[in-house]
Amino acid sequence: MTSFKTVWEGLATSEENELKSISDGYLRFLGLAKTESEAVDFFVNELTDRGFFDLESADRLVPGSKFYLNHIGRTLAAGIIGKNGVKNGLYIIASHIDSPRLDLKPKPLYDDSETNTSLLKTNYYGGVKKYQWVNHPLALHGKIFTKEGNCIKLSIGESDSDPIFIIPDLLPHLAKMQTDRKLFDGINAEELNPIFSSMPGDTKEDKFKNHVLKILKERYGIEEEDLASADLCLVPAGKARESGIDSSMIAGYGHDDKASAYTSFRAFIDLNDPEDTVLVLFFDKEEIGSQGTSGSQSNFLEFVTSLILHKLQGRYDHFELTSLLRRSNVISSDVNAAMDPSFKGAHDTYNAGRLGSGIIVTKYTGSGGKYGGSEAPAEFVAFLRVIFQKYNVRYQFGTLGKVDEGGGGTIAQDFARFGMNVIDAGSPVLGMHAPFELVSKADLWSCYRAYLAFMKH
Numbered sequence: 001m002t003s004f005k006t007v008w009e010g011l012a013t014s015e016e017n018e019l020k021s022i023s024d025g026y027l028r029f030l031g032l033a034k035t036e037s038e039a040v041d042f043f044v045n046e047l048t049d050r051g052f053f054d055l056e057s058a059d060r061l062v063p064g065s066k067f068y069l070n071h072i073g074r075t076l077a078a079g080i081i082g083k084n085g086v087k088n089g090l091y092i093i094a095s096h097i098d099s100p101r102l103d104l105k106p107k108p109l110y111d112d113s114e115t116n117t118s119l120l121k122t123n124y125y126g127g128v129k130k131y132q133w134v135n136h137p138l139a140l141h142g143k144i145f146t147k148e149g150n151c152i153k154l155s156i157g158e159s160d161s162d163p164i165f166i167i168p169d170l171l172p173h174l175a176k177m178q179t180d181r182k183l184f185d186g187i188n189a190e191e192l193n194p195i196f197s198s199m200p201g202d203t204k205e206d207k208f209k210n211h212v213l214k215i216l217k218e219r220y221g222i223e224e225e226d227l228a229s230a231d232l233c234l235v236p237a238g239k240a241r242e243s244g245i246d247s248s249m250i251a252g253y254g255h256d257d258k259a260s261a262y263t264s265f266r267a268f269i270d271l272n273d274p275e276d277t278v279l280v281l282f283f284d285k286e287e288i289g290s291q292g293t294s295g296s297q298s299n300f301l302e303f304v305t306s307l308i309l310h311k312l313q314g315r316y317d318h319f320e321l322t323s324l325l326r327r328s329n330v331i332s333s334d335v336n337a338a339m340d341p342s343f344k345g346a347h348d349t350y351n352a353g354r355l356g357s358g359i360i361v362t363k364y365t366g367s368g369g370k371y372g373g374s375e376a377p378a379e380f381v382a383f384l385r386v387i388f389q390k391y392n393v394r395y396q397f398g399t400l401g402k403v404d405e406g407g408g409g410t411i412a413q414d415f416a417r418f419g420m421n422v423i424d425a426g427s428p429v430l431g432m433h434a435p436f437e438l439v440s441k442a443d444l445w446s447c448y449r450a451y452l453a454f455m456k457h
């Protein structure tokens with residue numbers, strides 16, 4: 001078996017320190033940002049601390065201007081105008097900050113007096129193996145908007161004194177009704193009902209549900225119908241952790257795609273006086289197909305770019321916008337699968353990315369005959385090889401699984417449609433879309449270095 005070089009081999013002391021700084025920062029970020037809104041809040045805080053200003057309120061942009069644009073608190077752009085302005089196009093790194101989870105339905109709360117409980121109805125978000133989400137500590141995150149215009153932010157289940165929520169699976173002693181099910185149907189969608197309470201109130205009807213409504217009213221001032229004007233979801237509770245006896249990995253929720261979001265953000269804020277204008281974009285809704293106002297299929301990119309042109313030059317026309325987009329370069333920074341040690345059969349072992357061998361450059365996505373994916377032109381791959389060599393980035397090429405075994409797409413196509421050069425590149429991940437996923441610290445560092453190299457080029 002071919003042995004692939006790992007990033008760990010031959011690390012200089014300064015590189016080791018940088019690697020530690022990235023993985024420490026990432027652990028902290030993962031603990032604070034489990035939803036897209038929380039990620040946007042985290043980034044906006046960091047940006048304003050560093051003197052970045054709101055692009056919409058800016059009068060003019062000049063080389064060196066540092067700005068951000070926050071779209072409905074769920075999607076974010078941040079940029080720095082380069083010394084060359086936009087002459088050589090934009091250098092963009094785009095990731096997504098939503099991760100698979102269990103959303104609450106608009107009418108989530110129901111009473112089940114037969115079992116002395118109240119429960120929540122959920123609708124899973126993104127591609128999950130549903131059986132992985134039972135018997136796992138879950139936290140309730142999100143925002144509730146009342147008719148009075150109040151916004152109540154919730155995060156229940158993260159501090160040690162908070163309660164967590166559990167969807168109990170059937171005990172093995174009585175699981176005959178599950179034995180004929182296929183693995184993926186071990187738990188069905190409508191069985192993903194976390195138990196929300198088990199103490200009765202003093203009403204005759206719906207005494208468990210009514211007790212919960214009383215608590216919600218007292219604690220948060222909300223009524224039952226407020227739960228419909230809410231973005232609430234259940235995510236795995238607790239902090240990300242170092243993993244492995246050598247602490248070489250990080251186990252946590254949401255590496256897809258917060259590993260890319262965080263490392264591109266770190267590279268971006270560590271960038272000094274870029275030659276060309278750089279943008280980092282953080283999108284919502286990727287896990288459900290990128291549609292929607294906060295997804296990459298919206299006109300967010302065009303809006304940001306036209307604002308930049310307008311404020312940089314004092315004028316703007318559509319031709320200028322389309323020609324700027326056409327000469328821009330993009331890394332669609334999204335994770336890829338690391339070869340699974342116990343399921344090697346799912347991969348073309350010759351072309352699979354390895355844990356610890358660095359950022360995976362994915363020339364094309366899609367499934368079967370490359371269907372539905374985006375493919376980078378070879379010239380652009382060569383350009384990346386040149387800059388990765390220039391900045392000593394350790395990287396690997398990889399594909400997602402065996403041909404005809406499955407596949408997937410990313411937001412790359414939403415850039416490709418403007419005629420931009422775009423390629424996927426991100427960290428290898430094991431257990432992708434599971435409540436707890438695994439990445440290598442070495443790969444996080446490699447991503448950081450690769451994104452920094454791209455923005456410097």
Ligand code: MN
Nearest residue numbers: 256257334335
């Ligand atoms: Mn992803």
Ligand code: MN
Nearest residue numbers: 100256287433
């Ligand atoms: Mn995903």
